[in-house]
Amino acid sequence: MDRDGEKVEMFQVGPCQDVYQFGFLIGKRFSKLIKTRLATDLILHNQLLPFANNTLQSQSFLQTLFDNNQRKFPRYWDELLGTAAGSAVPLLHILLINFRKEILPFIPKEGAKSSSADTLDDCSDVLVVGESMAIAAHNEDANVALVGHTYLIKGILPDGMFFVGYTYAGELPSCAFGFNSHGLAFTLDSVPPAEDEIVAGGIGRNFISRDILEATCIEDAISRIRSSEISVGHCYNLIETSTRRILNVETASRKRDSVFEVGEPPFFHANMYLHLQINQVHDENSISRQKRAAALPKKTKEDFLSLLGDADDRKYPIYMTGPLLHTLCTAVFDLDEQTLSIIKGNPKKGDVSHVFSIKRCHGDHPNAI
Structure with a gap:
């Protein structure tokens, strides 16, 4: 949701002569939004930038991280170079916000200026594939710095394939949710591996989710996830309309x-590992949301929206309104209707800002319904 409750802007880009131009056009179009996001991002200013400019050791750490990701995904790296140039902001700032989740675990805790700014994001998903409905409903929750600093990218590739991704200003599409013309969609949930489960210099989650936007099917999406030596764990909810399947994939x-594989019983996922056996940080926020979701009805789409709009637990609500975490919007993928609906404000109110067809297409460009 925009800061003033306005509709999130969509920008269509492509086909382009190269990925640098693709990123450049996005950066140019949203230059003001990217600059204001960077100017107000406390995590960037209090932690990431001081770390980047601190010691030769931290600079070596970052160089290894950057080199590994550029080597693995040279196209998406060039896309980021274009975004930085198009928005006229320092490349280092763009790189730091895109790799924030891979960098923050390695910043000495005593060196952080503001522990209150540590909270990055928390998302909630409720998923079901039953006889009467197949739904993936997702709350996109993020740090206050992202309120009013998001947009939708409709990217058309040279081969005619397209994707739509909900995008944080200055970042690759999409670290939130999206879909493509193959009828493949996803939502993402952060998960908290313990420090001994995190590997320095691994592949960034933003690069992996950008790659999934070009997956041809659900098996291809899993293959792309597995092909990367990820640094920090993540959770992917993969959705395929043609086969009416939803897979929850936890990684480390x-x-x-x-x-x-999601089936008839509704499956709620917050920000803890549920089935991958791994040492993880105890997250009271996520545990509280998990317990609250278990107690709420989940029989209809309306129940799902009511659940995602629940704020009865004032300390750890499912629907978040600050001061640090905000629910930016709610995304509802209906596999039977083959639509993505984006809801602004509390999903209980059903204020839909965008509706997209997510049918598998053959060369047609995406259009909002």
Whole structure:
């Protein structure tokens, strides 16, 4: 949701002569939004930038991280170079916000100026594939710095394939949710591996989710996830309209993953590992949301929206309104209707800002319904 409750802007880009131009056009179009996001991002200013400019050791750490990701995904790296140039902001700032989740675990805790700014994001998903409905509903929760600093990218590739991704200003599409013309969609949930489960210099989650936007099917998406030596764990909810399937994929460093196929019983996922056996940080926020979701009805789409709009627990609500975490929007993927609906404000109110067809297409460009 925009800061003033306005509709999130969509920008269509492509086909382009190269990925640098693709990123450049996005950066140019949203230059003001990217600059204001960077100017107000406390995590960037209090932690990431001081770390980047601190010691030769931290600079060596960052160079290894950057080199490994550029080597693995040269196209998406060039896309980021274009975004930085197009928005006229320092490349280092763009890189730091895109790799924030891979960098923050390695910043000495005593060196952080503001522990209150540590909270990055928390998302909630409720998923079901039953006889009467197949739904993936997702709250996109993020740090206050992201309020009013998001946009939708409709990217058309040279081969005619397209994707739509909900995008944080200055970052690759999409670290939130999206879909493509193959009828493949996803939502993402952060998970908290313990420090001994995190590997320095691994592949960034933003690069992996950008790669999934170009996956041709759900198996290809899993293959793309597994092909990367991820640094920090993540959770992917993969959605395929043509086969009416939803897979919950939890990942960790050293190429570990667990795949759970969603079925008739509604499946709620917050920000803890549920089926991949791994040492993880105790997250009271996530545990509280998990318990609250278990107690709420989950029989209809309306129940799902009511659940994601629940704020009865004032300390750890499912629907977040600050001061640090905000629910930016709610995304509802209906596999039977083959639509993505984006809801602004509390999803209980059903204020839909965008509706997209997510049918598998053959060369047609995406259009909002």
